[in-house]
Amino acid sequence: MAAPTHHSSPQPVGPAAGGAAPVFSPLYQQIKALITRSLQSGEWKPGELIPSEAELAARYGVSQGTVRKAIDELAADNLLMRRQGRGTFVSTHHEEQVKFRFLRLVPDAGSSQALRMERQFLECHRVRAAADVASLLGIKSGEMVLEIRRTLHIGGEPVVYEDIYLPGAPFRSLTAERLERYRGPLYALFESEFGTRMVRAEEKIRAVNAGRQEAEILKIPLGQALLSVERLSFSYGDQPVELRRGLYSTARHHYRNTLS
Numbered sequence: 001m002a003a004p005t006h007h008s009s010p011q012p013v014g015p016a017a018g019g020a021a022p023v024f025s026p027l028y029q030q031i032k033a034l035i036t037r038s039l040q041s042g043e044w045k046p047g048e049l050i051p052s053e054a055e056l057a058a059r060y061g062v063s064q065g066t067v068r069k070a071i072d073e074l075a076a077d078n079l080l081m082r083r084q085g086r087g088t089f090v091s092t093h094h095e096e097q098v099k100f101r102f103l104r105l106v107p108d109a110g111s112s113q114a115l116r117m118e119r120q121f122l123e124c125h126r127v128r129a130a131a132d133v134a135s136l137l138g139i140k141s142g143e144m145v146l147e148i149r150r151t152l153h154i155g156g157e158p159v160v161y162e163d164i165y166l167p168g169a170p171f172r173s174l175t176a177e178r179l180e181r182y183r184g185p186l187y188a189l190f191e192s193e194f195g196t197r198m199v200r201a202e203e204k205i206r207a208v209n210a211g212r213q214e215a216e217i218l219k220i221p222l223g224q225a226l227l228s229v230e231r232l233s234f235s236y237g238d239q240p241v242e243l244r245r246g247l248y249s250t251a252r253h254h255y256r257n258t259l260s
Contacts (some may be wrong), residue, residue: 162246
């Protein structure tokens, strides 16, 4: 896609290399890409009100309907949030609606909206990235990463035991003491203090049996079935910024996803 300036009209994607037929992107998708670029550059910060649909339509030289369709998709992607009578805001991980956006484990009797989540940090230290971790995070093998080991408790019961890996350079000032002091969700901390917003994630899920260590930590019988969940989270521009490897106890909880 030819990248217009903020105040010029969007242009269709040009011919592909090798003389292939031109590939055209729908106009609202081009506007969506421009708005996303402004979010990525920090023009509008998390929690801030963005310009109105009329203002954006004038800015990009398109109809309000085109802007509205782009914003609808960005809201569906949880990048923007509409508030009745107030306008459209940049989503933030401090919002209740997105606090547990990537956590799909919910009690058998209840919903994710009612989760009383507590966490316990077990370890936080810097290590050299193993080859598989480095590959997923897009860094060189042996580079420093921050490894965080913790448990999550729902209703006082340990249900998640996970390792979190973060690239060392962007998170060089993150320490165990800072983690312990912070009371909000980790993604909100990453967003507000490290300028890193998680916008999407990919997961791999498989069934495993609890070994001795995880059985002891999750207070379950040795060999009990667990969900092994590997989640890679991305910031703007599909930049991988966090790897989580968790074991989920499903004795009284289940993994829930919405397909559309």
